[in-house]
Amino acid sequence: MLAIHGGTPLKTNGFPGWPQTTATDREALIQTIRSGNWSSGEKRAAFESRFANDCGVKHCFAVANGTVSLELILRGLGIGYGDEVILPPYTFVATLSSIIFAGATPVFADIDAGTYNISPASVEEKITEKTRAIVAVAIAGCPPDLDALSEIAKRRGVKLIVDAAQAVGAVWNGVSICALGDAASISCQNSKNLTCGEGGIITTNDDTLADAIATMLTGGTKDGQYVSVAQDHTISEFQASVLLSQYEKLASEMYVREKNAAYLAGRLAALDFVDAAAYDARITRHAYHLFLVRFNAEKLAARGVHRDQLLAAIQAEGVPLVNGYVPLYTFPCVTSDYTERQIGAKIDTTPLPVCERASYEEGCWLYQACLLGTREDMDDIADAIIKVWEHADELK
Numbered sequence: 143m144l145a146i147h148g149g150t151p152l153k154t155n156g157f158p159g160w161p162q163t164t165a166t167d168r169e170a171l172i173q174t175i176r177s178g179n180w181s182s183g184e185k186r187a188a189f190e191s192r193f194a195n196d197c198g199v200k201h202c203f204a205v206a207n208g209t210v211s212l213e214l215i216l217r218g219l220g221i222g223y224g225d226e227v228i229l230p231p232y233t234f235v236a237t238l239s240s241i242i243f244a245g246a247t248p249v250f251a252d253i254d255a256g257t258y259n260i261s262p263a264s265v266e267e268k269i270t271e272k273t274r275a276i277v278a279v280a281i282a283g284c285p286p287d288l289d290a291l292s293e294i295a296k297r298r299g300v301k302l303i304v305d306a307a308q309a310v311g312a313v314w315n316g317v318s319i320c321a322l323g324d325a326a327s328i329s330c331q332n333s334k335n336l337t338c339g340e341g342g343i344i345t346t347n348d349d350t351l352a353d354a355i356a357t358m359l360t361g362g363t364k365d366g367q368y369v370s371v372a373q374d375h376t377i378s379e380f381q382a383s384v385l386l387s388q389y390e391k392l393a394s395e396m397y398v399r400e401k402n403a404a405y406l407a408g409r410l411a412a413l414d415f416v417d418a419a420a421y422d423a424r425i426t427r428h429a430y431h432l433f434l435v436r437f438n439a440e441k442l443a444a445r446g447v448h449r450d451q452l453l454a455a456i457q458a459e460g461v462p463l464v465n466g467y468v469p470l471y472t473f474p475c476v477t478s479d480y481t482e483r484q485i486g487a488k489i490d491t492t493p494l495p496v497c498e499r500a501s502y503e504e505g506c507w508l509y510q511a512c513l514l515g516t517r518e519d520m521d522d523i524a525d526a527i528i529k530v531w532e533h534a535d536e537l538k
């Protein structure tokens with residue numbers, strides 16, 4: 143019997159928690175407390191140079207979070223009022239809000255049905271003479287098609303910003319996604335694969351952009367003049383200490399996530415009603431902030447069940463498979479008077495078909511910490527999905 147109807151849950155021993163702390167985190171924090179320098183300093187600089195070096199990128203800035211990092215990139219590129227910025231609607235709200243904070247107009251492009259990343263073909267259709275940038279999100283930690291997007295951006299004369307908030311460590315065709323496009327942005331918020339509670343990282347190879355961001359991070363001063371209206375969004379030494387210490391275990395955790403994800407995707411491939419998100423052959427490393435799962439809406443309809451009924455039953459079996467994003471264009475903040483006044487435009491909220499299907503019919507995910515479990519945990523996930531499917535008639 144299904145657990146949702148009173149049966150015994152398939153899984154009762156849970157999954158690993160997050161964040162996972164180490165003795166080194168504690169020592170690093172104590173050292174910072176004793177140092178007397180709690181503001182931005184040596185540890186921030188040490189993290190930035192190490193991260194830049196590992197990504198093969200010239201400039202790196204550790205900042206307050208993965209929203210201001212995007213805003214700083216946009217403002218640093220001179221993008222603002224009257225400019226259009228293309229983004230996917232299947233992402234966290236911060237991808238959108240950073241564009242509005244910069245004063246620019248967000249324009250939604252549809253997503254790819256296989257990866258749920260922004261679709262290059264849809265981007266191409268949305269470019270107008272006002273377009274200044276594309277923000278390509280690496281959803282779930284999966285690099286978007288950066289070859290196609292870079293080609294479009296170059297040909298159409300617009301900037302390409304990689305929102306790698308969920309994708310620390312991801313590599314596309316042998317190159318860190320932090321070294322691709324005009325700039326990249328990472329989030330180090332509590333749930334992220336590299337965390338210091340709240341934090342963000344900007345990377346770029348563009349010297350002019352780096353100079354503009356460095357100026358904004360000093361409150362907008364250059365050569366003794368206030369040249370830009372800005373705030374100091376740098377991280378404190380407490381956050382930098384934890385970042386440096388947590389960074390030590392990122393590589394080994396990535397290895398475990400990738401191995402478990404490949405195994406779980408293999409188990410799902412044997413089922414005809416569900417699969418893992420598509421995996422482009424040009425991906426060298428997938429960061430797996432999420433493990434994206436897609437149900438097949440037609441197969442579900444043929445059994446008379448909806449994704450959300452299956453998810454409720456799977457969760458009752460002890461597996462935290464949850465529905466993902468809903469389209470950003472449905473959010474009240476998109477059509478609010480305040481937003482319209484800030485950007486001086488109405489945002490196009492026409493529904494986009496692939497995003498609609500992903501949001502309301504097919505998409506769901508597991509959080510990254512599940513992938514830090516054992517091979518048995520992966521089997522439990524697949525077995526819970528199978529158990530629920532076998533009893534799907536009881537959910538009608």
Ligand SMILES: Cc1ncc(COP(=O)(O)O)c(C=O)c1O
Nearest residue numbers: 207208209234236237307329331
């Ligand atoms: C795709 C995406 N962009 C931006 C952000 C914003 O990051 P933060 O929460 O650090 O501001 C997030 C955070 O969840 C995200 O997932």
